[in-house]
Amino acid sequence: MKERKDEMKKSFRKILVICTVLAMILGTTFASAATKTEVTSLDGAKAKVQVDWNHRYTYDELGKQLKDLNKAYGKLSKLETIGKTHEGRPLYCMTITDQSVAKSKKTEVTVFGNIHGGERESASSAMYSAWYLLENSGTTKVKTLLKNYIVYVIPVINPDGYEQSFLWNTRQNMKPTDHDNDGVPFNDNYKDIDGDGYIADISAVDAAKTVTGSAGRESDDANKDGILGNDPKGSNIDMNRTFDYLWGEDGVMDSEGESPASEPEIQAVQNFIKAHPNMTCLATLHTGIQCVLYPWGYRKAHKDLDDMDDIKYMDQTAKEMAKTIAEGTQRNFYYKQSYHDYPTYSELIDYAYGKFGIHPYTIEVYSGGSSEDSAYDPNHDLSSDKGCKWNNKLPDVKEVYYTHEEAVKILEAAGIDPAKLQIKDKATNEYRPWKASEGLLFKTSATAQMVDKAPEGQDVMVNGVMKGILKMFENEKAVNTIKLTVKASASKDKVKLTWNKSKGQITGYQVQKSKYSAKGFLNVNKNTTKTSITNTKNLKKGTTYYYRVRPISKVNGKTTYGQWAKVSVKAK
CATH class of the missing domain: 2.60.40.10 (Immunoglobulins)
Structure with a gap:
């Protein structure tokens, strides 16, 4: 009996040791998960999904990154499509939240990117928001955030324009458009014909290299009318002027589409917003300037028309966002009511605020180049756009002159008949044949040379913009969750x-x-x-x-x- 008791004691001790070791292992595991080191674009070696935030990815590559994130963090994310483009590309939406917490106890927020195809830094910034939240879901800060928020990320509203912008910076979507009125849409798209990899504007020049007229933009004259690049891919529609709010009331029907929300991409965005009535705020990301804007875009705020406390609230939030982004990027940013920056009708922010009471903010994340006052100033006046540039070096404009004989060889190699080449004369503004006495000037802008590249410091940009987005989340906590x-x-x-x-x-x-x-x-x-x-x-x-x-x-x-x-x- 004693021997049996001794054996039981020995067994109990073994079990106790094993349990203690397991507890230590599990405790260490859970502790390390709770105190996981932050992963950012500046130090992403430990990320499950590796992304080079200084690289320009194709839309298919962005889609794969979203799918990889969804696979790696399936308990925190859901990936779905909310619509398709004219060319059949899916519009991805990533939902990120702690699914163990009831939806009714959370604030719903959305990040939209790239409604203008060529503004691809905005897509990178939106993608980074999803990547950052998932890769840092083990940190205390993000764990807490995902218990209290449902974050929707739609990184690219205009996938077709995004892809076309690898050839030429294209703001519009790809609604079939017949620019040359020959009955066939997009039948003279841009094409590199001198072999440098980029698209140049072409001018006729005389012997003194003085410009005498325009030959158009690089293409192989696929429609054979002698006018280069006169039916490129790209509609005449600015999709951020087509939302179903005060559509057409500016009286200038130039880029607003045929009717309110005429485009499938905008229909998908509007349907998404309608399907999420508890959304409190959203950010729509752009490039071109560096600022945070809030409604209205079509008019000034007015005490007889608006809840001025609400306007002041958005003003203060925009200011805090701009300050946070400036500090995070070490670049100058400003904030304004959108109307005071550039008046527009039927924008996303006015649609969201005017129809649903959502607090929307436009974040313009990047303005390339530098100026004499673009060095970062921590005391910069946030109400001023002075010096708000990325402060980077852009490529110099490239100019290459070809003699008539050299140009003929280039044209013929591209399948273009030099005898049919048309020049829009500088003096008469009328088309005429290209003269034997004229050469051609190929002029490639800095923008054209950046179509396949991300700007220097994009890794800093996306991280700083994300901090501004998190500031919006913090300020815009849904009252029903408080x-x-x-x-x-x-x-x-x-x-x-x-x-x-x-x-x-x-x-x-x-x-x-x-x-x-x-x-x-x-x-x-x-x-x-x-x-x-x-x-x-x-x-x-x-x-x-x-x-x-x-x-x-x-x-x-x-x-x-x-x-x-x-x-x-x-x-x-």
């Missing part, structure tokens, strides 16, 4: 309530009182903007009263309530 902490204190003939001021668009607080813990609540104050209140009415000494407080958000006519926070106190 639960206050209420404290009560009683003194002779009065009860004082105090509560915390939370982040989010809170326009007021509702305070109620009852003699019962779960029923009979009546308003003490229907809507107070203060974070404390003193109740002196209808109090009876020795009676316990139950109070509850909840935040209120009224955005563009839409009222939302937060969760009740309760407290009880005995009157004195």
